[in-house]
Amino acid sequence: MKSQNLKFLRISSLLAFILIPLGGLTTDIYIPSLPAMAQQLSVSVESVQLSLLIFMISSGLSQLFIGSILDSFGRYKINIVALVLFSLSSFIIAMVPNIYLIYAMRVIQGITVSLIIVGKRAFFVDMYTGHALKNYTSLFSIVWATAPIVAPFIGGYLQQLFGWESNFYLLGILTAIVLFFELKYTGESLKNFQPFNWVNISKVYKTMLSTPDFSLGLLIIGFTYSLLVIYGMVSPFIIEKVYGYSSVETGYSSLLSGVSLMSGGIISKSLLNKPLFTKLNTAIAIQLIVAVAMLLTSISATSIWVLIGFTVPIHLMSGFIFNNVYAYSLQRFTHNAGTASGLTGGSIYVISSVVGYGLINTLSIKSVHALSAVNLGIVALLLMVIVAFKHYVKARIA
Template identity: 70%
Template structure:
């Protein structure tokens, strides 16, 4: 470890919290620019939405395996290299406005972001334990929500004044700034590495994925996050094309969605001492009621206020469920923190991107009313998953 001191601990913890939302920042910052990108690059809507999917799939798939690498070779040097490559990919996207070049760089960004955030989540398990660890992991979704709060608002402003390329110039610059502080103040957090042995790694994955409450937890957090992913993909086109507002308004609406996610995380932290199942069932029942009301009231007439008025409470409850189950999964296997972190993060991205992109392309979501049916599908799946999760959790005690 480069510095065995309070300075190392405090600055490393701060930088970890700064980097944990990087995945959300890398997707959400250019959400208000999606319609403009389609026009500027002379491609259809689906082609631009694919840039989001490629990032999420590459990030999710790589997170499934990156944890073992981090547990074997440490966090620090891999993090440094990933920040450098991520920054370069961001600058290439901004300076080479070709859709196929963007696709390639988004895949690279997905892999590098995985290396960064999996290592930073594992950092907390490396450095803390007991109630302190539980307290920090309960903050993850609150910190994670800063991306959908800040990024779309900032992206809408950048889009309005400088165009979509400015989003990626900013991402590349931010990575360089963080890189400077990482090199100057932090170091390795992993006290003891594990030998990189394929058989042992395979056994760890087999144990984790063969643990029913852990795998169902991944399904629940993935489904919860998919509600935000779908909203991020379809809201720019509903708000800007159907309702006729600007990219800045899209940014404000996504900011509101991020605030809702954070509120859900804060509520879950306040209720930290209550049992997990006693918190999940009321949340999903309330979500069901809101979705039914959304379908009913948007049937005859809809506008942006209805879109936000129903979406925001759904996202509060989604953030609440996400935060509780996310923390549960991260703490399920503390002896293999990097692997557990990677599987949890990868599961979220793969499930949410598959659900999001699948539903978007299965149904043509152009109205708030149709969007309410998509929410209903996800809530229905969450009810089933949470019910089975509760039964399995009781048996495992």
């Protein structure tokens, strides 16, 4: 009986890791298709980019609040319903290519993805403790980074061979397959259900958000991820419209960005026992130097290799910083794992989408030089937040 339970735990853990990157997969898989979608749907580039923002905002905002629902009503049944709705919405987008219907379905996908991934992150806190929990949470951003690696690479080829609709058919099929295994092998992981009381829940949120090291940690991971969001939204148009390459090259570019993000997370995990701020100080210093070098180089050189060559180390350090602070934030409030997971995940999307989309539309980032200037500004802001984060973490420990 014990071995049977261990088997189900391992399968449930594997399925959880498969679903954790779903948010990134849902955005990144059709990044190489953005120019083609704008053309085929007869809408502006900004209208297609808005579908990314709508997903990220709906996912981010819902993650801020659904953690308490998951802590009160459990993970399993909500996860099953969310998988069904997500799969159906993906097929609808593919079969009825209307920009306004796409917007509506992206709202549904944002909410359902939030329910899925917040529940799956909380699953590990439900089922593991001590070193095992620390090990798994340090893997989250590494696993999550598989989406920026795999999704645009696959999406670029799907766009080239079958058109943009094939991206959403694939999302619908994949989640339907996972749904089958969820029904067969998983169950409820929450052991201690929290009473659903708005007064108590609001106190939990107030406590978390008024904790300086936690709230500053949310800003760090949000700003860090915004560097990838901005690159993902503007690089297809720079690569395909400015330099004349195809969606396949855009996919390879995003593949390198994703590999950099994941590599940063892997390096971070290998240095798990090193002092936190020794790691953060080194990473932000490297990122700042590279961002300055990119800005100076892009004044006279504007080839695709300048774009990719400097983006790789910037995103490598983003993955490194993200992994360290993300793991710290998830473990900050273990007694309210769903709420902490929701706030952490939601903040990533809300902060990065607002910063990313806001800067793109305000500054009209259509060249490598403009992108490098934005990168430098965000890195400088990130440095200031890390300094404040360090102060409050040390004050807490003392």
